[in-house]
Amino acid sequence: MFITSKNAITEAISKNLVETLYIKFPISKREKDIIKLAEKKKVLIKNVDKNEMEKIVGKVYSIAADIKENAEIGIENFLQKALEKKDNPLIFILDSITDVHNLGAIIRNAYFFDASGIIIPKDNSAPINEKVYEISAGAAYHLPISIETNLNRTIELMKDKGFWIYYASEKGETSLEDFKFNTPTAIILGNEHSGVRDILKKNSDGSIIINASNDFDSLNVSAASAVIAYAYSIYKK
Template structure:
């Protein structure tokens, strides 16, 4: 597989903790060793090679991203299968809890959503292959390493996948600013897939028709909508509240 660089101390540390296949770690020359002791201990324990390089070289590899003097090279990010997500829910003894992201294009939004998905116990995040961002080093960095812990599925046809989920007893709840029903009026204890739309266009009409419920968040200010990652976070924690996990 192609190789990917992940960067940032927390992202690299989480990749190591998840036992991802790390080939090599780079540290910037002059970095304080006290701040990377836990990283060095894990590298020694697992026998992963590392080296010290000029910070300018790391700036180049990170394409201007904030690497904090730490980068790791690993095989390309691995996508999970839908079956793995259902198994994750079963292993935890919980009703399936998924996210369907319909056209998220900003890697920072995706990274933030995955970070919250990890914190709120989501069993899988499902992305379309086309017209949407996939797993990238920026996503990994923004997620603070959560990409190493949350299964992410990439599918050719999101609508068909939604139909498949429904056939397996999963209810689809879509976020739509024009919906008549409040997000507070849904029972999230059942198997749920939250559908979050594109940052500007929202959920596509085809997916809206597929959803079992369309719900809205209250907007009391002058701006008509929330950032996609913020809206997703509110919905995810409403599931947590309904399931008594808080």
Template sequence: MLLYGRNPVMEALKDGRVSEVLLARGVEEAFVREVKTLAESVGGVRVRFSPRIELDQLAGTTQHQGILAEVEDMAWASMDDIMDRAEARGEDLVVVLLDGITDPRNFGAIIRSAEVLGAHGVVVEERRSAPLSPVVAKTAAGATSYLPVAQTKNLPRLIDQLKAEGVWVYGAAGEAAQELGKVDFSGKLALVIGAEGEGMRRLVREKCDVLVSIPVRGKVQSLNASVAAGILLYEATRGRK
């Protein structure tokens, strides 16, 4: 798989998943030295140069920041991986469940927020999600190298399994009466984010223990799904160690 963007490629290099790096001619020398030093430290990584237009054509975009890499395909984690991550840290589980997030940029931005704000993983439903792609990795700015991202065949069933493990499930809904700032997010928790416009499916909504809303003050009454996820994650994690 071709990966592009500076943060995603550098993190993949550190992770040992890169076989070759392609740099655009004219990229600043300091960055070239950084790439070469890291490639040499992990060993076996070829670094070569090409005209920027070749990178444009290979990536299918001009937003590659002057670097492409041939990497192993990104692998899906499992729910067990996510729970093991929380246990290894000695923390109560915080997991983000995505119901119908099909835009790869939203998906990548949510992964990035989840990793930055201390969640233990993200889970999507197999047939209702954007795939793990170069666009997702680029938007996640390297977070896919650190945060487990898992698939489930049936999100409502997974919610039932989590609740049986003592996980409290909070669903984001713009019309919910319970405002975000008044919610007690202690203990194990899952945050459910639905698709933009449609929100969560009815069955997923019904499985949630609590529906919460983000108070809005402006004329526009809705937020981008990834922005909403970031706000929810901040509120849910800010009181934790």
């Protein structure tokens, strides 16, 4: 996969995920700094001309990186690492989030507020692609992401591991202000139009609601993730 966002390239190099860095002169000071980091990390650097860059990436950029795909670590390992990191981790389960902008923003919010990871379905989900890396500002390189075939089976496994599962809804039972993150917790975030699927609701332990300050009852799913993750970061202090 090729990425061209300078923030994302910098993060990828720092995480040793860049296979090759492609450079087309002239370059900016920021790009010179990226090259220095790549040299320090012993990344293969190739100078290319305009035609070569367009042939490799599909468009003409002054800098592009060929990155390693995120390795599949398996759900068992994913959950174990979350539990080892902290006593009461927060994980987001994303149900049918098909917009790459929302996915990238949720990843960024989750990492910023120290959630332990996100789980997305293999099908009916936005892909983890260059745009997601760019929108997440590189957070996708740091936040553990597990891609699962069956979310219901994943939820059952999480329950066996001690997680409590809740879904976010405008008709939720528990206000976020009153919600206690005192156990390993997973929050399911659903599609903005259809919400969380009924089959996942039935397998949850409860639901939460973000109360509005007025009669406007709609909140973008990525904004909702930020509010929930912030509440978690405050509660665990």
